[in-house]
Amino acid sequence: MSILIRLFHREGASEKHTRNSAQVSDTIERIAKLTPQLRLAEHYRERLAASVTTSLDYVRALVDDMPPAREASASAWMTDPYIRAFFATPEEVPRVLSHATELHAYFDAHPLANEVFAVLGMSMTERRTFGVAQRESTARTDVQLTTVSFSDHRARVCADTEDTLREEIVRRVVDQLVLVAIERIGADVSRRGELEQERALLKTRLALLQRQGSGMSAVLGAQPLSSFVEVAHLQAELEKNDAEMARLGLATEAIDRRLETIAEVLGSPAEHLHVVKRELRLDHMNVIAENGYAREGATIELRLASMPETAGAMRAFALVRFARVDLLPAPSMADEERKFLV
Structure with missing residues (x-):
């Protein structure tokens, strides 16, 4: 043997x-x-x-x-704290990802494919605000809180398997x-x-x-x-x-x-490529639990990478799995232009 x-x-x-x-x-x-x-x-x-x-x-x-690819869908938003953190609402998941021309191109080139694996890159913004928080049995209304939001979602690299x-x-x-x-x-x-x-x-x-x-x-x-x-x-x-x-x-x-x-x-x-991990405990409003104040939520571990092409700016990224049935029709240029009409 x-x-x-x-x-x-x-x-x-x-x-x-x-x-x-x-x-x-x-x-x-x-x-x-x-x-x-x-x-x-x-x-x-x-x-x-x-x-x-x-x-x-x-x-x-x-x-x-990197963690395994996560399902990116409206239903996953309800159960996956990562998807819920990345997108503001369940409906936003398919709507935002359907703006990625690379995903449309992939499914057009692979008519038998039911899903696609992609890198979801996002800009992460932290903002300071004041709100209500509770420490032990005491509630305060003037607590400085930090909220996290994700924007500029991009899925430009995709493949048939993880x-x-x-x-x-x-x-x-x-x-x-x-x-x-x-x-x-x-x-x-x-x-x-x-x-x-x-x-x-x-x-x-x-x-x-x-x-x-x-x-x-x-x-x-x-x-x-x-x-x-x-x-x-x-x-x-x-x-x-x-x-x-x-x-x-x-x-x-x-x-x-x-x-x-x-x-x-x-x-x-x-020396040239920097990837860092950052652990955050977020509540359902993407408020960071910190300074000893109790907030119900989930802990997620983000991957952040710097890009030499943008002078060291950091972007969050994750692997996702996106289904063809969730792909919405590609927005037309006319639809995009209407957003800027007064």
Whole structure:
């Protein structure tokens, strides 16, 4: 029996090693597509492998630590304290999520799918107010309270299964680290005159990638910087930018410096991506129970992440499961414009 255990354990470890090696290779290939000049560096794959592995392990640990996907529905609002905290009313759950064009696109592309798994990103706001609270047997009406609200709900990254969604999150976050490195390269002041042109091209490339929803902005559901009508135009500009960067000949020294910068960022992911846990006890009005005052409610543990793309702003995020039957028709532009009519 022990021989079989060792044999199966060895095979399992081998499969895991093969899978990890494939993910490292795939990540390096995506990096090379983002910065084509890296292919000119000697042994660039071998030189990036260790740092890429570090980032993948770090990000995968964060993703594995995330709670299971929660059902996002009006009925779940009644029983799930997380969904009740995220949305003001039961009716708001399907209405808000139905504004996500990515969910409509997913169900349009997968007509047989009954549900979709997605990353729900939200802005969290805390406000100080005064209200009634009770400590032991004494009620006071002038107690300073803290209320929590969630807004700007976004669901821009979705998948058919929770496992697939988690892998997509890992990929997006590692891509974000590469964008951080690209930005650092673009900001580097160099004595070489030709790098001034490179810097401008890098900044343009970075802006285009961010507009297309690369990196953490897509994972956390941040407001995209462009409308979907512009995506095709931006893709054409990105291809034009690729050709210009390929035409620009860079010295070996500059290429090696770029590779070293990317390896440095990927080798220290915790310095650039911050995910924190925060435990809150909230009542049914999203008032935080604190300072010894008794309030009926439930304790939830939030995940908050900072986004380099928005100067370190923190957004709450959670994995959710959303059913096709709860998807409302996509709001038309006319409906949206009526909101602003007086």
